Amino acid sequence: MTEFWKEHSQFATVEEMMLDSNAVVLTQHELPEILELLPSLDGIDILELGAGIGRYTSHLIGKAHHVTAVDFMENFIEKNRKENSHLGNADFIQADVTQLELSENSFDLIFSNWLLMYLSEEELNSVAKRMLSWLRPGGYLFFRESCFHQSGDCKRDFNPTHYRTPADYSHLMTSLTRKESGESGTHSYGFDTVLCRTVHTYIKMKKNQNQVCWLMQKVRRDMIQQHQGGFKTFQQFLDNQQYTRRGILRYEKMFGSGYVSTGGQSTTKEFVDLLNLSPGQKVLDVGCGIGGGDFYMAKNYRVEVLGMDLSANMVEIAMERAVQEKIPAVQFEVSDATKRTFPESSFDVVYSRDTILHISNKPELFRKFHSWLKPGGKLLITDYCCGEKPWTPAFLDYVNQRGYILYTPQRYGKFLEEAGFTNVRAEDRTAQFIQVIKDELKRAEEIQEEFIEEFSQEDYDAIIRGWTEKLQRCEAGDQRWGLFYASRD
Template sequence: MMEFWKEHSKFATVEEMMLDSNAQELTQHELPEILSMLPCLAGIDMLELGAGIGRYTRHLIGKARHVTAVDFMEKFVEKNRQDNSHRGNAEFIQADVTKLEFPKHSFDLIFSNWLLMYLSDQELRSLAEKMLGWLRPGGYLFFRESCFHQSGDSKRDFNPTHYRTPAHYNHLMTSVVLDESDKMGKKCYGFDMVLCKTVQTYIKMKKNQNQLCWLMQKSRRDVVEQHQGSFTTFQQFLDNQQYTRRGILRYEKMFGSGYVSTGGPSTTKEFVDMLNLTAGQKVLDVGCGIGGGDFYMAKTFGVEVLGMDLSSNMVEIAMERAVKEKLPLVQFEVSDATKRRFPEATFDVVYSRDTILHISDKRDLFTKFYSWLKPGGKLLISDYCCGEKPWSPVFQEYVNQRGYILYTPQRYGQFLSEVGFTNVKALDRTEQFIQVIKSELQRAEEMKEEFIQEFSKEDYDAIVNGWTEKLQRCETGDQRWGLFYATKD
């Protein structure tokens, strides 16, 4: 690695840093994009790893209380010190990141741009454990990496870079757990995913989707939800149990190409038509799945859509489809709606299909939606609901096993009114839900041989049995399906 960077650090230029002859123009566009993904920097202590010549340092020191900038190339460190030490709130360290040591709880945010791809898996895991310790509880880790293949056009006689997949980073980083138990009790921490998304500058300027950014938060791991079993995060539960790649594709086979929610394209068209979308509007799709509804909205109405989902399996499939669709109006990200931040009045529409059943504090989430919408903005949600308690033991067991948090359609609508939405329509669409399930069961019977050939008899039986049980839960009145529409004045 030292030999590689000696070859590419002779003049300490931005072109050398980025290994790209077009570095100046790329920086002009990507720098504000990257900085916009960071949490608030005011008054915090930051560690910048792989700081290089200070492309980001100069901006970070203008906002943070203190920045510790680290790089292992002497020329880069000296250039950074020369350009950015004048403010007096930065320390510049030349060090090998794998040998770094800092006291526990030293930083609020660790920032890394193109560093982890130069570490082996073992080095990366070791560094991730150290970073968990260096961060204060609730602190953030931001990193950006090249995935799949290289991006820069600089000639390289040899290339020591590890071009991992996004899923590899997701698994490696979220599986690290640190024990910080003390006299006050047992305390374990890990990284929760807040955001994972592609760098749009590289898509627009290079048609390159291999640049990805992550924002993760140091969070407690002590209490594991009952429905998560042995998985340490809800995201791992989704990706490894409910929404495995195979599970997603078999749902799609039932719902229709691009869809994993009730009714597929037919209910999507019906519900989206209620929004009266116009070209140029911005739509946020919370729980976007594999993107069928997002592609439909962008193609049909010319709106810009940001699809977000906590399942990295879902988003990876959506991104693969986006490449084929060649629709720059649609973007996807892995993110947690309960932790994601957007400026006020960012979107014209917030749209969500059968997703919020996973989220416990619906009132808090609806408050976020209200803030993110522009005045006059619209909200449209379909979601699993429930009948009045007491529920049957069978339904209670189902809800517990899935970890769903369900309310009656009426109570759901009250939450929306309570946070400020007006013109709230809370509709019980359970009869429509029943008819959709029946038609999907009929479709399953018609495609049985094709389905079994593509998946398996076990997969077919799992789908059909699941749908049949869903019908039974609806017919007893325990399971309901709600459609919710509201506006922000």
């Protein structure tokens, strides 16, 4: 790695540092985008790893209480010091991050831009653990990496970079835990994902979906929800239990290519038609799955779509498909809709398919949707619902095991009205749901051989059992399916 960067740091230019001949123009657009994703910098202590010649250092120093800028190339850090040391309270350290020793709980934000991809697996694990220790509780980690393949057009005689998948980083970071003692006792801490998304500048300017960034927060791990089966976060529960990569691909085999929600393309076409989309509109897809609906909307209506999902496995597959599809109007991010913020009136449409069943405080979420929509904007949701209580013991067990929070279609519609939506249509579409399940079971019989060859007999049996039980729950009146359509005045 030292030899690689010696070759690409002779003149300490931004083109060398970004390994791209178009670096100056990229920086003009990318820098404000990245800075906008950060938490408030006012008065905080920041550790900038892989600071380079200081593309970001000057902006961090401008607001922070103190910045510690680190890079292992001496001429990079010297140029950074020369350009930025006069701006405020900062230290400039030439050091290898894998050997760096810093005090625990000493920073509010760790910022790194293109660093972890230059570390081996062993080094990455070690540095990730130390970053968790260097942050104060509640502090944030921001990092950005090239995934899948290289981006820059600079000629390289050799390339020691590790082009990992986004899920590789997400799974590592969210699996870390650390015990710390303080005045309130000993507690366990780890990282929660606040945001993981593609860098939009690279999509717009280079049609490149491989630039991915994360914002993570150091949080307490002591309280574990019962339905999470011992997993540290709800995201880990989803990615390790309900939505493993294999599980997602099994669902896709049933729902159709690109889809993990009821009816696949047929229901997607039916419901999207209700929105009367027009070119250039902005759509937010909450619980986007693997992106089939988003690609459909972008291709057929020429809208811009931002797909968000809490499952890193879902978004990784969606990002892979986006690279294949080459549709820059569709972007994806791992984020929690209950924690995500957008400026008021950001979207023309909020769209969500069979996702909100996971969220307990639906009224609060619907108020967010209302504020995110432009005046005249539309909301379309399909979701699992329930019949009136008492439920059968089998349905109660199913809901508890999945951790779902379900309401009747009528109550669901009332929540939307209470959140300020108008023209609310709350339709019980259970009959349609039952027919779709029957059609999918029939299709499963037709592709049985292919399914078993791709997965296994055990996987096939599990899917058939799951769909059959779903049918039984609906026919018993416990499980319902709702379509909800509303607008913002």
